[in-house]
Amino acid sequence: MQNILKFRYILIVLLIFSCGEGPKKNTEPKPARTPDAVTRAAITSEEKTILFYGNSLTAGYGLDTEEAFPALIQNRLDSLGLNYVAINSGLSGETTSGGLNRLDWVLNQDVDIFVLELGANDGLRGIPITETRNNLQAIIDKVRLKNPDTEIILAGMQIPPNMGQQYTDDFRQIFPELAKKNDIPLIPFLLEGVAGRPDLNQDDGIHPTAAGQKIVRDNVWEVLKDVIQEERVLLQ
Structure with missing residues (x-):
C-alpha cells in the first residue's frame, strides 16, 4: 500500500486515442486506474522526483496504474531504499x-x-519527421530552461514500415540524433523485447501487457540506474 501511495499519477488517461490505431475491437481496453491522490505537499524535501512524460505506453493503457512501468520503477526504487518518487505523466x-x-x-x-517518451503517435500517424524532431527538441529546451540541473533521458522508439521504409528509417534516427546533439542518455528502444510479440502485447498489438511492461521497466532501468548513481555521487 505504501508503494501505491508513494507513486503519483498526475493525469487521467484519455481514451480518445490510443498510442496508435490498432485493430478495431468490440470493447475498449479499460483505462489505467488513478490511485488515491497524494498532494505535492506530501513530497518531502529529501525526496527526488523522476517524471515520466509520455503517451499511453507510459500511462499503462489497458492496465491498472500499478502495472505500468513507472509504478514498477517506483517499486524497484523502494526495494533499493532509494528516496525517489516516480510520477507518471x-x-x-x-x-x-x-x-x-x-x-x-x-x-x-x-x-x-x-524521462521523455514521446513520438510513437507521430510516427504511426505519419507526421513529418522535421516536426516531430523540432517538437522533441523544444521539449528538451523547455525542461532545461525551467531547471538546467534536471537530468533528461530520451526514450527511443521504432515503428512498423507502414509509412514506407524511408520514413521508418528516418523516424528511428530522430532519437539517437537528438540524444547526441543534447548530450543526454538514450534508451535505445523502449519496446525492445516486447514489440512484435503477441504474448507480450494486448489484443491491439501495440500496448504491452503487464508482463510486457516488466520488460519495458528493465529497458528503462538499464539507463535510469546510471543517471541515479551519478546524481547520488554529486550529492556526496
Missing part, C-alpha cells in the same frame, strides 16, 4: 505537439530526472 494518444503544449503545467513541480 503519461497521456494516451499524446503526440509530440500535444506534449509540448501541456509541458508548462507539468513543469510547475520540481523535477530531478525527466
